[in-house]
Amino acid sequence: MSIIIDPDVLPPAPPVEAVSPDGILTVRRDDSHAGVYLIADYTSTSPQKVRFVRVGVDGVEVPVRGGDLAWAPGGVAVAYDHESPLGLAASWYVYPVSWAGVVGARSAGVSVTVSEPEPTRDVWIKSITEPGLSLRVRVMAWPTLEYAERQERFDVLGASAPVMRVDPWSLPTSSAQIETTTLAERLALRALLTVGTTVLVQTRQEYGREDTYWVPGKLSESMSGDAGDPHRTWDVPVTAVARPPTIDAPLRIPGRSYDDSAVLWPTYADRTATGQTYQDVTTGG
Structure with a gap:
């Protein structure tokens, strides 16, 4: 053929x-x-x-x-x-x-x-534990990063100046507005944001936004048009956190999990018949 x-x-x-x-x-x-x-x-x-x-x-x-x-x-x-x-x-x-x-x-x-991601879909949201869920998305608005101070004030009798105890400032909180254009993309974004673990957010260098590990909060999904329109707008509140530890973290490669390979090769006999080594399957070499 x-x-x-x-x-x-x-x-x-x-x-x-x-x-x-x-x-x-x-x-x-x-x-x-x-x-x-x-x-x-x-x-x-x-x-x-x-x-x-x-x-x-x-x-x-x-x-x-x-x-x-x-x-x-x-x-x-x-x-x-x-x-x-x-x-x-x-x-x-x-x-x-x-x-x-x-x-x-x-x-x-x-x-x-x-x-870097293209300007039309200029943000990568990456799952740390399930990299196959990671998506490149279009962020419609991401205007504000809020940094909270952590201070305690003590007023001392007889003194005009208060005593202040100051701790390092917290990492930022923010809220982003993300657009999905198809029902498949809608499901993929929801799966990514509700997987229950930290995600890494990366964008273009010219924007001046550092790579940040976020924990998503309560999601709001809005229909942008008529009932049959698949477009959705998502309001995603996020809290920045430290990078999760790497010691003894398992190897995870997007698109190369056992579930992914089982689609092509349901049995070990199917796998061995290809003549591929473990390295071939793991790295695509």
């Missing part, structure tokens, strides 16, 4: 891949989910585990979720960085950890830049 190709449809861009100068670490950009695959090859030494870290423009090492620590069967370890900054260059490194728990020397680094 012939395959018809529409000349007006651009083919997907190939993945951007780079290898560290020492040949240990491979970084493959995943534009479809705004993340990067990380593959460490220590087959010559076969450590028990590998620690993956990201270094940004500030020079600080940040552990990669799912790679802190990652098992290295046969000397190969895999991680997926779903929290990489967008539109800014970052570098990744790995540390081998022996069976005795000794941390080896850091590998050479690999740098790539994950693309």
Whole structure:
């Protein structure tokens, strides 16, 4: 059977891949989910585990979720960085950890830049625990960030000046207005915001909004038009929180869960018949 190709449809861009100068670490950009695959090859030494870290423009090492620590069967370890900054260059490194728990020397680094979202859908909302739920959305309004002071005042008899106890200011609260245009997108956004865990919100660098971990609050869904119009407007209150811990967090790759693979290969026999290795299935290599 012939395959018809529409000349007006651009083919997907190939993945951007780079290898560290020492040949240990491979970084493959995943534009479809705004993340990067990380593959460490220590087959010559076969450590028990590998620690993956990201270094940004500030020079600080940040552990990669799912790679802190990652098992290295046969000397190969895999991680997926779903929290990489967008539109800014970052570098990744790995540390081998022996069976005795000794941390080896850091590998050479690999740098790539994950693309920013397009202005028409300019915000990524990423699930930390279920990255397959992450969405790129259109935010209609996100005008205000409110930072609350934490102070206590004590008035002292006989003194005109009060005594103030001041604690660090709280992280901001905010409210965003998000538009969904189809019923499928409506369900996807609702699933993402009600999964019950922290989400990461990232947008274009020119907006001056830092990457922020949010906990969504009570949602309001409004129909924008007639009863048959699938458009919805969502008012989403959010509270900023610290980044959730990464130690021993499981490896999670968007679109590559057991549920996802079971759609194509319902049985192990179906899987083994493809001839693919675990690494092929995990990283798409």
